[in-house]
Amino acid sequence: TVFDLMSLWGFGPNPKKGFPKKEEIENVLSHSGWEKIILSDNGIQKQNPKTKLDLNAIAKGYGVDEVFHFLQLKGCTDLFVEIGGEVQCSGRNQRNKYWSIGIENPSGGNKSNQIFAAIVYSDGGAVATSGNYRNFVDVNGEILGHIINPKTGFPLQTNVLSVTVLSNSCMVADAWATALMVMDYETGLKKVTENPNIKAVWILDKKDGSRHIARSVDTKIDDSIYEIIR
Numbered sequence: 001t002v003f004d005l006m007s008l009w010g011f012g013p014n015p016k017k018g019f020p021k022k023e024e025i026e027n028v029l030s031h032s033g034w035e036k037i038i039l040s041d042n043g044i045q046k047q048n049p050k051t052k053l054d055l056n057a058i059a060k061g062y063g064v065d066e067v068f069h070f071l072q073l074k075g076c077t078d079l080f081v082e083i084g085g086e087v088q089c090s091g092r093n094q095r096n097k098y099w100s101i102g103i104e105n106p107s108g109g110n111k112s113n114q115i116f117a118a119i120v121y122s123d124g125g126a127v128a129t130s131g132n133y134r135n136f137v138d139v140n141g142e143i144l145g146h147i148i149n150p151k152t153g154f155p156l157q158t159n160v161l162s163v164t165v166l167s168n169s170c171m172v173a174d175a176w177a178t179a180l181m182v183m184d185y186e187t188g189l190k191k192v193t194e195n196p197n198i199k200a201v202w203i204l205d206k207k208d209g210s211r212h213i214a215r216s217v218d219t220k221i222d223d224s225i226y227e228i229i230r
Helices: 003-008 022-029 056-073 170-182 185-194
Strands: 037-040 043-046 079-083 086-090 099-104 116-122 124-131 136-139 142-145 160-167 199-205 211-215
Touching: 003 022, 056 079, 056 086, 056 124, 056 170, 086 099, 086 170, 099 124, 099 160, 116 124, 116 160, 116 199, 124 170, 160 170, 160 185, 170 185, 170 199, 185 199
Parallel strands: none
Antiparallel strands: 037 043, 079 086, 086 124, 099 116, 124 160, 136 142, 160 199, 199 211
C-alpha cells in the first residue's frame, strides 16, 4: 500500500520532485497500511478508496515463476529463468555444474574490481535480492533510497545494504527480500530462522566503513570476498 508514498518521494510512474511536506506524508499514511486491505478467495476489497497497491516487490518474482513453470510443462529440466535480477533455476548448466547466481557488490566493485560480493550455487530453487544501492533519487544533494518505511512514511535509514533470499518460489523470495530490507539485521534474522521455507544473505555496512556478509544458514555460497558474520 506504499504506492502514493513512493510517488511522494520521487519514485514510481508519477514521481513528485523535492522533499514532501510533513502534512503530505501524514495524509498519505492515513490511507496506507495492510489493514486497509481485505483479501478473500475471489477478490480484494479496499477499506479506503484512496489506497493504492504497489506490486513491484513481487511482480518480477511472479513473472519468473510463471515462465519457469511454463517451461517445465514443456518438458524442460535444466532451467535458468531471470527477470531483472530475480532467478528461478533447476538442474545443471551446460557444463553440468551448479548454476552460479551472483550477489551484487553494493559499492559496484572493490579494490579488486569484484562485481559480486558473493556467489550462490544452486541446482534448484529461487533467488531474489533487494537493495537501496540501485534505485535512488537525488533530492537537493541528498541521496534517498527507494525502500520506504511504511510506518513512518520516510525512506529507510539502515546499515542493511541488500538482502538476498532463497526459496522455492521466486515471488516469495522477492517479497521477503523487500520485507527484510525494512527490518534491522537482528529482527530479520529472527524472522528467517522461524520460517523453514526461506534462507537469507545480508550485506551490512559497518560503522568502520567496511562491508560484511551475514547469512541465516549454511548455503552453497562463495563469500570469501567478505568476512562472514555468523
